[in-house]
Amino acid sequence: MADKVTFYPLDVTYKIEKNKAVVYLFGRTTDNKQICVVDENFEPYFYVIPKKGNGVEEKLKKIKVDKDNEIAEVARIEKVQKRFLGRDVDALKVIVKLPRDVPVIREVIKDWEILESVNEYDIRYKKRYLIDKGITPLMGVEASGEFVKYRSRVPVFKADRIEQKGETSLDEPRVLAFDIETYALNGKNIEPEKNPILMVSFYGERFKKVVTWKRFKTELEYVEFVKSEAELIERFKEIINEYKPDIITGYFSDGFDIPYIRTRADKYKIKMDVGLDFSELRVRKGRTTSSDITGVNHLDMFKFIKKIVGPTLDTSQMNLNSVAAELIGEKKIEVDLDDLSEAWDKNHQALEKFCKYNLHDSFLTYKLAEKMMPNIIEMVKIVGMIIPELARMGYSQLVESYILKQAMRFNEIAPELPHHSELRKRQMHSYKGGFVYEPRPGLYKGVMVFDYRSLYPTIIGSHNIDPGTFGCECCRGKKTAPVDEGRKYWFCTKKKGFLPSLIEDLITRRMRIKEIVKKKGSALMEARSQSLKLLANAFYGYLGFPMARWYSIESARSTAAYGRFYIHKVIDGAEKEGFKVVYSDTDSVFLTLGGKDKKDVFKFQEKINSELPGLMELEYEGFYPSGLFVSAKIGKFGAKKKYALLSEDGNLKIRGFEMVRRNWSSIAKDVQEKVLGIILKENNPEKALKFVKKIISDLRENKIGLKEVVIHTRLQKELGAYDAVGPHVAIAEKMKKKGIDVGPGSTIQFIITKEGKRIRDKARLPSEIKQKDYDSEYYINNQVVPAVEKIFEVLGHSKEDLLESKQQNKLNKFF
DNA sequence: GAGCATCGGGG
DNA sequence: GTGTACGATGCTC
Numbered sequence: 001m002a003d004k005v006t007f008y009p010l011d012v013t014y015k016i017e018k019n020k021a022v023v024y025l026f027g028r029t030t031d032n033k034q035i036c037v038v039d040e041n042f043e044p045y046f047y048v049i050p051k052k053g054n055g056v057e058e059k060l061k062k063i064k065v066d067k068d069n070e071i072a073e074v075a076r077i078e079k080v081q082k083r084f085l086g087r088d089v090d091a092l093k094v095i096v097k098l099p100r101d102v103p104v105i106r107e108v109i110k111d112w113e114i115l116e117s118v119n120e121y122d123i124r125y126k127k128r129y130l131i132d133k134g135i136t137p138l139m140g141v142e143a144s145g146e147f148v149k150y151r152s153r154v155p156v157f158k159a160d161r162i163e164q165k166g167e168t169s170l171d172e173p174r175v176l177a178f179d180i181e182t183y184a185l186n187g188k189n190i191e192p193e194k195n196p197i198l199m200v201s202f203y204g205e206r207f208k209k210v211v212t213w214k215r216f217k218t219e220l221e222y223v224e225f226v227k228s229e230a231e232l233i234e235r236f237k238e239i240i241n242e243y244k245p246d247i248i249t250g251y252f253s254d255g256f257d258i259p260y261i262r263t264r265a266d267k268y269k270i271k272m273d274v275g276l277d278f279s280e281l282r283v284r285k286g287r288t289t290s291s292d293i294t295g296v297n298h299l300d301m302f303k304f305i306k307k308i309v310g311p312t313l314d315t316s317q318m319n320l321n322s323v324a325a326e327l328i329g330e331k332k333i334e335v336d337l338d339d340l341s342e343a344w345d346k347n348h349q350a351l352e353k354f355c356k357y358n359l360h361d362s363f364l365t366y367k368l369a370e371k372m373m374p375n376i377i378e379m380v381k382i383v384g385m386i387i388p389e390l391a392r393m394g395y396s397q398l399v400e401s402y403i404l405k406q407a408m409r410f411n412e413i414a415p416e417l418p419h420h421s422e423l424r425k426r427q428m429h430s431y432k433g434g435f436v437y438e439p440r441p442g443l444y445k446g447v448m449v450f451d452y453r454s455l456y457p458t459i460i461g462s463h464n465i466d467p468g469t470f471g472c473e474c475c476r477g478k479k480t481a482p483v484d485e486g487r488k489y490w491f492c493t494k495k496k497g498f499l500p501s502l503i504e505d506l507i508t509r510r511m512r513i514k515e516i517v518k519k520k521g522s523a524l525m526e527a528r529s530q531s532l533k534l535l536a537n538a539f540y541g542y543l544g545f546p547m548a549r550w551y552s553i554e555s556a557r558s559t560a561a562y563g564r565f566y567i568h569k570v571i572d573g574a575e576k577e578g579f580k581v582v583y584s585d586t587d588s589v590f591l592t593l594g595g596k597d598k599k600d601v602f603k604f605q606e607k608i609n610s611e612l613p614g615l616m617e618l619e620y621e622g623f624y625p626s627g628l629f630v631s632a633k634i635g636k637f638g639a640k641k642k643y644a645l646l647s648e649d650g651n652l653k654i655r656g657f658e659m660v661r662r663n664w665s666s667i668a669k670d671v672q673e674k675v676l677g678i679i680l681k682e683n684n685p686e687k688a689l690k691f692v693k694k695i696i697s698d699l700r701e702n703k704i705g706l707k708e709v710v711i712h713t714r715l716q717k718e719l720g721a722y723d724a725v726g727p728h729v730a731i732a733e734k735m736k737k738k739g740i741d742v743g744p745g746s747t748i749q750f751i752i753t754k755e756g757k758r759i760r761d762k763a764r765l766p767s768e769i770k771q772k773d774y775d776s777e778y779y780i781n782n783q784v785v786p787a788v789e790k791i792f793e794v795l796g797h798s799k800e801d802l803l804e805s806k807q808q809n810k811l812n813k814f815f
Numbered sequence: 816g817a818g819c820a821t822c823g824g825g826g
Numbered sequence: 827g828t829g830t831a832c833g834a835t836g837c838t839c
Contacts, residue, residue: 256825
């Protein structure tokens with residue numbers, strides 16, 4: 001009678017049908033077909049923890065709230081024994097009829113004197129469902145029930161029983177990458193209301209296509225012509241529905257491609273009902289825009305890479321070109337995008353190369369997705385979040401998702417999310433972070449780097465740091481954490497805390513996996529190990545994150561304090577042994593041998609390790625032939641991280657030399673990059689100095705091209721709304737007078753000239769001026785010199801030396 | 816040193 | 827929609 005299906009869930013949503021919440025799970029079956037499984041058997045609920053001896057239950061049962069002509073009331077109450085922040089509690093599980101009744105009822109009871117607290121009313125229903133049913137996205141789930149006839153793009157199976165089954169997961173989801181090119185005449189200005197989409201490209205498994213709506217002669221078999229932009233949008237829908245991807249991915253598609261398509265579709269009144277349930281493409285505009293399709297996981301590769309992988313990359317720029325170059329060793333096709341709109345208007349034959357360019361961007365995005373997929377899948381499996389959400393979350397949210405998932409198993413009740421006043425209070429609290437050993441500025445040869453493996457997680461584990469173990473009665477007056485300012489913080493030594501249990505579980509799981517990887521490495525196992533590490537490392541930040549449910553500033557402070565204690569142990573020890581400590585930050589120490597042998601360093605490392613508690617360990621990170629350290633003090637405490645290292649394989653690892661931003665002229669950016677390269681790779685500071693002097697003299701003689709001195713700044717507000725009129729605002733006003741439409745979001749390009757007093761008077765439109773008009777002194781003093789000043793300071797050269805025309809010989813200062 | 820403005824990704 | 831969310835840095839006072 002009852003059928004069975006086994007499938008891997010990708011997306012989850014719910015709808016209210018016949019006054020009942022119905023959960024929809026979209027996924028792929030083990031025999032590779034798309035499916036939708038519906039489940040009507042899950043009731044919304046939350047917890048209350050009553051104070052002792054009163055009639056809470058009766059009072060709860062009497063609640064009736066009329067909200068939009070629907071009565072919200074309690075359906076049932078169950079007595080449950082739970083744990084809450086380190087102690088046992090008798091709680092009530094309050095079951096209601098509809099998910100939306102939960103906040104309504106909690107609003108009524110939130111200030112009841114007879115309650116200690118109301119909990120878990122603020123966990124989203126979707127999340128609640130997954131946790132309670134023990135379902136992890138992408139992992140095998142077995143459902144029994146029957147197929148039903150619902151309006152849907154995929155077969156619908158109604159489940160009367162559903163459960164996680166086995167350890168298999170969807171390891172090779174079907175991925176489709178896409179990318180659009182749009183009309184844009186005014187440089188980088190992006191105006192979806194005005195400018196059409198010119199082409200859209202797709203890249204998938206044995207699938208490539210570019211759709212465009214202006215004809216030209218081509219041999220490219222993947223180019224498809226349609227008649228209009230509206231038809232292009234229709235094709236976009238069709239291709240998605242025909243290809244049937246599990247994941248559709250783009251680069252910054254959350255914030256650009258999908259919203260753009262949405263806007264254009266609205267213009268033509270095209271229904272974007274691409275969802276597997278025929279629901280429309282959703283674009284939610286908040287602080288950051290996000291875009292979703294029901295049943296198809298939309299994954300913005302940019303967001304995922306920026307948030308999750310970004311910090312570990314060598315490149316500081318997160319654009320497709322830099323990221324693809326580093327992660328998959330391929331770059332974008334070089335074209336001048338200003339030419340695209342021109343080709344569109346005047347020279348259709350030139351569009352062919354832009355089709356190639358367009359396809360290549362999809363190709364790169366596909367490759368990035370392919371490369372990152374093991375990491376994405378493993379993270380999903382650990383934290384239990386669906387892919388589109390995962391890609392948008394910060395680390396603290398990943399941690400919280402993981403804790404919530406585990407709370408069920410540990411029978412813990414979750415604390416509530418902080419409300420406004422509590423949040424404000426938390427945001428005022430600060431705490432001292434890691435210790436930074438201010439670098440002695442200089443160019444060093446032979447730098448060795450050591451760091452603590454998972455410093456903060458191992459501290460949290462071995463010192464039992466947790467909001468529930470903090471300040472317990474049973475350990476009053478015993479060992480306190482090395483926090484300063486007279487604070488006395490201690491953590492229970494008798495009962496293991498909830499978070500330390502979780503974190504030690506993560507660390508030991510990772511150690512086991514690393515053993516397996518050593519024997520027979522697989523990309524998936526490698527990725528699992530990485531995900532476990534990342535998650536464990538994020539616990540410390542989570543404890544001090546104002547939005548955290550298990551927030552505990554005391555725990556965060558104590559963790560950091562122990563961290564400083566242990567890193568000092570290495571720094572002091574190394575100096576005592578005769579090594580030269582060049583720099584240290586939080587969990588890592590950079591040193592040079594100081595005349596001693598490499599063997600001695602490793603002996604020293606061993607000694608440190610023999611004295612560490614629990615799971616703590618100091619590891620050897622690597623050797624760098626040369627490194628440049630720059631001092632950049634900020635306030636009284638610590639120094640800013642600012643250094644550039646040359647690795648043995650010839651790559652530059654640059655940290656803290658920011659300013660590679662749009663509002664710097666390209667001449668300043670180029671000079672900085674070249675200077676670091678010459679100093680570290682060629683070991684030739686003198687050549688670097690000569691190089692800068694040459695650029696400066698070229699600037700003086702106005703030999704540097706206009707393109708290289710253009711500064712880009714974006715308008716953020718309406719023109720009238722500015723109090724401070726910067727150069728870009730002045731230029732924008734000028735443009736407006738000329739009849740050029742500028743507003744929030746427009747990028748203003750300008751060049752600083754000699755005419756005028758204030759900077760804003762000196763600014764001109766690039767089109768208005770000639771090569772010799774730009775203000776050489778401005779570009780020397782405010783752009784090029786600041787970009788390299790600090791670097792040369794390290795080498796014993798002041799700003800004045802850069803500006804002097806005669807040669808000096810203060811260089812060759814090695815340490 | 817605080818508070819405000821801007822960038823970033825995308826064409 | 828089961829109170830949902832940018833984070834870092836530079837400039838100006």
